[in-house]
Structure formats: C-alpha cells, structure tokens
Amino acid sequence: MLSALVPAVRNPELRRKILFTLGLIGLYRMGAALPSPGVDYRAVRSCVELVSGGETAGIYQLIDLFSGGAMLQLSVFAIGIVPFITASIITQLLTVVIPRFEELRREGQSGQAKITQYTRYLAMALAVLQASALVALAVNKQLLRGCPHDVLADTSIFAVVIVVVVMTAGAALVMWFGEQITERGVGNGISLLIFAGIAAQAPAQGRQLYDSRGWMVTVLVGVAAVAVIVAVIFVEQGQRRIPVQYAKRVVGRKMYGGSSTYLPLKVNQAGVIPVIFASSLLYLPNLLTQLSSGGSARWRELIQQYLVDPNNPVYMGVYFALIVFFTYFYVAITFDPAERADEMKKFGGFIPGYRPGRPTADYLSFVLSRITLPGSLYLGVVAVLPNLLLSSGGAAPTLAFGGTAVLIVVTVGLDTVKQLESQLMTKNYTGFLR
Known part of the structure; x- marks a missing residue:
C-alpha cells in the first residue's frame, strides 16, 4: 500500500x-x-x-x-x-x-x-x-x-x-x-464513506470493550481482528482463472486476435452486498413491531427474543442462512453466463475444449455455482463468527471489530489501493509516451 x-x-x-x-x-x-x-x-x-x-x-x-x-x-x-x-x-x-x-x-x-x-x-x-x-x-x-x-x-x-x-x-x-x-x-465514494464511518467508530468501541472486559479480552479481540483481516485478504484475492483463446481475424490489411487471456471469477463474487441485505432484512421485523401499536404481545416477545438479540443462536442461524441465500441470489442477477458467452463469441473468443455459445455458458454456470458455495460460506462465517466468540465469552458484540466491519474495511481498502495503482500506472505510461 x-x-x-x-x-x-x-x-x-x-x-x-x-x-x-x-x-x-x-x-x-x-x-x-x-x-x-x-x-x-x-x-x-x-x-x-x-x-x-x-x-x-x-x-x-x-x-x-x-x-x-x-x-x-x-x-x-x-x-x-x-x-x-x-x-x-x-x-x-x-x-x-x-x-x-x-x-x-x-x-x-x-x-x-x-x-x-x-x-x-x-x-x-x-x-x-x-x-x-x-x-x-x-x-x-x-x-x-x-x-x-x-x-x-x-x-x-x-x-x-x-x-x-x-x-x-x-x-x-x-x-x-x-x-x-x-x-x-480516488476510489468508490459510497464505499469510502462507509469505510470512514466504521473507522471512526473503532476507537470508541475499543475503549468501551476495554472498560467493560479489561485488557486481556481487548488484546484477544485485536488478535482475532487481525486474523480475520488476513483471512479476508486471502479469500478476496482468490479467483478462478478460466483460459480464453481468441482466434485470428483479418480486418482490412490488419490482423487481430490470436492471443490468449483468462476470465477471472472471484471466490467472493458478490462482495459485501449479501451481508448488507441480510442485516437490513433482520432489522425490519423489530422496526415494524415498534412502529405498530397493535399486534400480539406474544409475537413481539418472540421477535425480541429470536430476531433482535445477536447472541441468540436462532438469530445467528437466520443471519447465516440469509447471507448464503443472498450471495447466490446476487451473483445470479449480476453475472449472466449466457451474456458472457455471447460476448466472447462475438469477438472470436472461446474456452479450450468447449464450443462457443450454449456449451460455454453452461460451463461458466457450472464453475460459478461451485465457486459461489465457498464464497457464501466464507461471508457467513466471517459475519457470524466474531459475535459467536464474543457471546460465548460473555462480552457484548463489538461491531467495529466484528466480521462485517472488517470485511467492509478490507474490501474497500483493497479496491481503493488497486484504483490508485491503476491511475498511477496510467500516469507513468502517459509520461513515458510524452
């Protein structure tokens, strides 16, 4: 960096x-x-x-x-x-x-x-x-x-x-x-604003954790946060590279194509969107019960017990299941294998061993479905595991050091650094050409 x-x-x-x-x-x-x-x-x-x-x-x-x-x-x-x-x-x-x-x-x-x-x-x-x-x-x-x-x-x-x-x-x-x-x-503005909000909360929540649990728990949470950061960076950088070969084409007196490249499919193709989706959905039931004056007191009690308390195992299970579901859902609507296959066919590209068109789309869909499974499990574990560890230790969840916050901070940081390196490389090439 x-x-x-x-x-x-x-x-x-x-x-x-x-x-x-x-x-x-x-x-x-x-x-x-x-x-x-x-x-x-x-x-x-x-x-x-x-x-x-x-x-x-x-x-x-x-x-x-x-x-x-x-x-x-x-x-x-x-x-x-x-x-x-x-x-x-x-x-x-x-x-x-x-x-x-x-x-x-x-x-x-x-x-x-x-x-x-x-x-x-x-x-x-x-x-x-x-x-x-x-x-x-x-x-x-x-x-x-x-x-x-x-x-x-x-x-x-x-x-x-x-x-x-x-x-x-x-x-x-x-x-x-x-x-x-x-x-x-530099970077994505919306993501950087969320990054700034989380970073601003970290010192206050760290102080709160220290006052309530002592320095030993604070150090352990810090070490766990560093371990989560390393794991997030490792998975975020992971990708499946599908080789793509482009046939040679003659346009006028020039020859195009004949090169080989790859189509990168990230393990975490959905980013942090499934986590935000799941969090927002779990936030709605309690908000509706508070805004509505009617309703059964028993239902209110059940919602407060199972869908509000982050330490409750039911809450964690529902949260994990929603993250897995929204990961598959978001990847399905943002990545269209048929569209990618048509683009490659249009420019004379093909995957070795697969015919252009429908066979290529089926292969991309097969690979994407296999990659999405570990990606969704990774998002769910990162989001739920810190709360599970803190609740088992008797401490209240500290979200600034939790998996969701770390996931957002690391993802935004990596994306910003990549954009900065890309712009810096462009400036260096521009200076060389001049």
Missing part, C-alpha cells in the same frame, strides 16, 4: 485527488457530529452512553455503524448513505424484473445515466421514509430505550417535519459527496 501511496502523493494530479477525497470525508464526519435542529445534544449523548451495549445497541448498532455513529445521535447525517445503498440494490434487481431497465443497461453510458437518476429519486423517497421512522422512534422513546431524557425539545408537527427535512437533505448531501469522490477523487 505504501509503495503505491508515496508515488501517488508525489504526483500533482493524484495528490489533488487524494486531498479532495480526504476533504469530503472530513466534511462528512463533521456533519455526522452536527445535531439536527431541535435535538438536545447533551441528552442524546448521555442516552447513547447509557444504553450502549444493551438491547438498543444490538438492534440498531449495525445501521448506526454504517453512518459512523450519526444515527443514534440524531445528527444531520443520521440517515447517512443507507438509502442510496438500498436504492442501488433495488434498481439492480429491477434490471432483471423490468425489461425497460434491462434495455437501459444495454444502452451503455446514456442508459446508465438514466438508471442513476432513477436511483437518486428512489433514494430520496427512502430517505424520507427512514427519516420519518427514525424521528417517530425518537419521539416514542423507542430508539434509545431506557433513556430518561427527552431527546427532542419540541415534538410538535412542525418541529418534527423540520427534523425530517433536515435529515433527508443530509442524506442527499451525503449521496452527492459519494458521487463527487467517485468522479473527481
């Missing part, structure tokens, strides 16, 4: 991109600490410290981790980047269901621009819903359960609408930050 960072800092253009990225991340962290209008910041801070590590943390801490601690503090960026992530996932699913989205995807850059615009509209609608739900939970004292203070000074309709509007505008600004980092900075 340092071998790519030092030359990048020396390059004026890359240095400007790095400083631009760091500047927007700094503004994002400032907005995450800025309270919304009408919110009693001292009361919120005392309540967060009071309920930290309890039931509320188990319910909302993962979503709060993505926002860098802004959600439980009811700050301007309390909603964070979650609406845009959810909207992006939904639009990707719609490309399979709705033919219009499939046509837009195949139109290239212009079609992708329209899909991005639809994603923004959907993200704003989801931001309004999530901000309304968050404020409603805060007013009903369901967000910070057990807090004796009123976190909102004014609970009138006008004051609540102002808070919802501010949080929605904050979500729009965070989405704009991510897009600007992607276009004018």
Whole structure:
C-alpha cells in the first residue's frame, strides 16, 4: 500500500485527488457530529452512553455503524448513505424484473445515466421514509430505550417535519459527496464513506470493550481482528482463472486476435452486498413491531427474543442462512453466463475444449455455482463468527471489530489501493509516451 501511496502523493494530479477525497470525508464526519435542529445534544449523548451495549445497541448498532455513529445521535447525517445503498440494490434487481431497465443497461453510458437518476429519486423517497421512522422512534422513546431524557425539545408537527427535512437533505448531501469522490477523487465514494464511518467508530468501541472486559479480552479481540483481516485478504484475492483463446481475424490489411487471456471469477463474487441485505432484512421485523401499536404481545416477545438479540443462536442461524441465500441470489442477477458467452463469441473468443455459445455458458454456470458455495460460506462465517466468540465469552458484540466491519474495511481498502495503482500506472505510461 505504501509503495503505491508515496508515488501517488508525489504526483500533482493524484495528490489533488487524494486531498479532495480526504476533504469530503472530513466534511462528512463533521456533519455526522452536527445535531439536527431541535435535538438536545447533551441528552442524546448521555442516552447513547447509557444504553450502549444493551438491547438498543444490538438492534440498531449495525445501521448506526454504517453512518459512523450519526444515527443514534440524531445528527444531520443520521440517515447517512443507507438509502442510496438500498436504492442501488433495488434498481439492480429491477434490471432483471423490468425489461425497460434491462434495455437501459444495454444502452451503455446514456442508459446508465438514466438508471442513476432513477436511483437518486428512489433514494430520496427512502430517505424520507427512514427519516420519518427514525424521528417517530425518537419521539416514542423507542430508539434509545431506557433513556430518561427527552431527546427532542419540541415534538410538535412542525418541529418534527423540520427534523425530517433536515435529515433527508443530509442524506442527499451525503449521496452527492459519494458521487463527487467517485468522479473527481480516488476510489468508490459510497464505499469510502462507509469505510470512514466504521473507522471512526473503532476507537470508541475499543475503549468501551476495554472498560467493560479489561485488557486481556481487548488484546484477544485485536488478535482475532487481525486474523480475520488476513483471512479476508486471502479469500478476496482468490479467483478462478478460466483460459480464453481468441482466434485470428483479418480486418482490412490488419490482423487481430490470436492471443490468449483468462476470465477471472472471484471466490467472493458478490462482495459485501449479501451481508448488507441480510442485516437490513433482520432489522425490519423489530422496526415494524415498534412502529405498530397493535399486534400480539406474544409475537413481539418472540421477535425480541429470536430476531433482535445477536447472541441468540436462532438469530445467528437466520443471519447465516440469509447471507448464503443472498450471495447466490446476487451473483445470479449480476453475472449472466449466457451474456458472457455471447460476448466472447462475438469477438472470436472461446474456452479450450468447449464450443462457443450454449456449451460455454453452461460451463461458466457450472464453475460459478461451485465457486459461489465457498464464497457464501466464507461471508457467513466471517459475519457470524466474531459475535459467536464474543457471546460465548460473555462480552457484548463489538461491531467495529466484528466480521462485517472488517470485511467492509478490507474490501474497500483493497479496491481503493488497486484504483490508485491503476491511475498511477496510467500516469507513468502517459509520461513515458510524452
């Protein structure tokens, strides 16, 4: 990483991109600490410290981790980047269901621009819903359960609408930050903002773990986190390389093709999307039970017992099963073997031993299904194992050092370093050609 960072800092253009990225991340962290209008910041801070590590943390801490601690503090960026992530996932699913989205995807850059615009509209609608739900939970004292203070000074309709509007505008600004980092900075902007939120939470949760469990458990958790990082890097870099041979073609007076390359299929083809999917789905039942005043008390008790407590074996089993399911589901909708086979056939490529067309697609589907199994199991184990170890030791799950957080941090870090090396290589080639 340092071998790519030092030359990048020396390059004026890359240095400007790095400083631009760091500047927007700094503004994002400032907005995450800025309270919304009408919110009693001292009361919120005392309540967060009071309920930290309890039931509320188990319910909302993962979503709060993505926002860098802004959600439980009811700050301007309390909603964070979650609406845009959810909207992006939904639009990707719609490309399979709705033919219009499939046509837009195949139109290239212009079609992708329209899909991005639809994603923004959907993200704003989801931001309004999530901000309304968050404020409603805060007013009903369901967000910070057990807090004796009123976190909102004014609970009138006008004051609540102002808070919802501010949080929605904050979500729009965070989405704009991510897009600007992607276009004018280094790396994927949305992923880097999540990375910054998790990194900002790590010191506070480390201190909390030290105060509650002592230095021995803290050291063991640190060693386990390092081991998880090494395992994640090893698996994330793993791929199945399928050889592809291109036949020679004569176009005019020039000859093209005749080369051999490979088609890389990653072991973790789905990335961290299945983990986010599963986490969001487990977050919904408790949210619906809290927002609805009716319903059986027995059902509420069962949901609280089995689908809220991360230490419960049922919760871990459901979480693991959902990750495996969404891994297969996401890989199926993002990687089309028939489309890849048609692309290779169009440019004169073929896999040795398999005829172009349907046999090639069947072979790619066979290999992909075999690779997805260890990839899905790897995601499930990484996400569940740290909570299992901490719960068996009697400690509350520390998500900043958990498998989900480590998986996101390592994946984003590797992707950012690869993009930085790619841009640095491009600049070196440009200087050589000049």
